[in-house]
Amino acid sequence: MTRKFAGFAAAAAMALMAQAGLAAAQDCSVKVGVVLPTSVDWGKPIAETALWVADMVNEAGGVDGCKVEAILRDDQNDAKVGVDAAKALVDLDKVQLLMGAVSSGVTIPILTSVTVPAGVMQISCCSSSTRITGLAADGQLKGLWFRTFATSRVQAAVAAMVAREQGYRKVTILYKNDDWGQDIARLATEAFQGSGIEVAASIAITDAQPSYRAEVTQALASEPDALYLPLYPKEGISVVREWLSLGGTTKMIGANSLKSDEFRDAVGMQYLADFIGTDTSTPRTDSASSFKAAYEARFGKPPSGPGLPNSFDAAAISLLAYHAAGRGATGAEIAAKVPMVTDPNGEKVGVDVEGLKKAMALLKEGKAVSIQGGTGAVSFDPYGDVSAPAVSWTFGASGVEEKRYIPLEEVGAFIASLK
Structure with a gap:
């Protein structure tokens, strides 16, 4: 009995020491x-x-x-x-x-x-x-x-892919006037032109302006088949409302930055039937599916935002x-x-x-x-970059809906095909 009690006491002491070590780690x-x-x-x-x-x-x-x-x-x-x-x-x-x-x-x-x-x-x-x-x-x-x-090159290329699939021949770009907007507008111009699509105008949108009538009027004068919109929701809402109020087309291609309930609700679903968005995508893998399930379990809704x-x-x-x-x-x-x-x-x-x-x-x-x-x-190149497949998407009554999944190989082949 004495030996059993001593063994039990030693085990208890070791457990307490382990707990103390864990507590110290948490400190x-x-x-x-x-x-x-x-x-x-x-x-x-x-x-x-x-x-x-x-x-x-x-x-x-x-x-x-x-x-x-x-x-x-x-x-x-x-x-x-x-x-x-x-x-x-x-x-x-x-x-x-x-x-x-x-x-x-x-x-x-x-x-x-x-x-x-x-x-x-x-x-x-x-x-x-x-x-x-x-x-x-x-x-x-x-x-x-x-x-x-992935870099803006993927979204820019997919925008050109969407425009070609829709039969657009002339596109005007309205882009956010910052590092991201300037970069993606430049890449999109190259991708549209490389696909045989004319870029009628490329117009900078500076945030927090009281009105975008001058920029929208310039865009209307270029008479495009569609707009390409690498904008964020705040200025995107103002620009698109102005565009529509002046009789602009509802045919629009948006960057992933417009994947927003705020943008959808402020513009109105009745004006977004022809809107097609672009984004990079997660690959169709078990781990991506597991992430979606875990996210929904954690937050009570699917991971639909950018x-x-x-x-x-x-x-x-x-x-x-x-x-x-x-x-x-x-x-x-x-x-x-x-x-x-x-x-x-x-x-x-x-x-x-x-x-x-x-x-x-x-x-x-x-x-x-x-x-x-x-x-x-995920695998990084020497510059900290990654590659990715892509999707096109639309706005539905319940939120963002995927239109088409574009595998990494197809994205790469399209970029390589640009003249």
């Missing part, structure tokens, strides 16, 4: 910055998705045993606000990892003036400007940059890289572990709590993994 935290446009209707779900992943990482044991403290700041889709938010996170909160932003016009100044100078890793779910590729190729981003969204699987994957990849690098890692050390998390030859791991636990254990053993997330198996 430490790792701060991570999140800069996203939560004040716009399509931005809030993107942020909620990133925070959801942080919660799952914490449930799986945290980054190197420490709780992830995700500090969210609203950039209002404004470059100055975004830079100020990033500076506060880097200078005051001392984050070594920043997730964001959505708009390339916000991401680029954060990269060039905040994160790269400070040596902080930055990853975006949604910024697509090819200007960032150029910065990376020139060595200006120092290997600190990644994005889980950038949601991309936000999921950006958060999972970066937090696992942080775990592999260790709690005291620098931004450069975190970035250096990203290939270890996205290794095509690594063990395939799903991104749920159990999958995260498995990935964390393998990474701590020095083994590579291949994360199978909302956009499938």
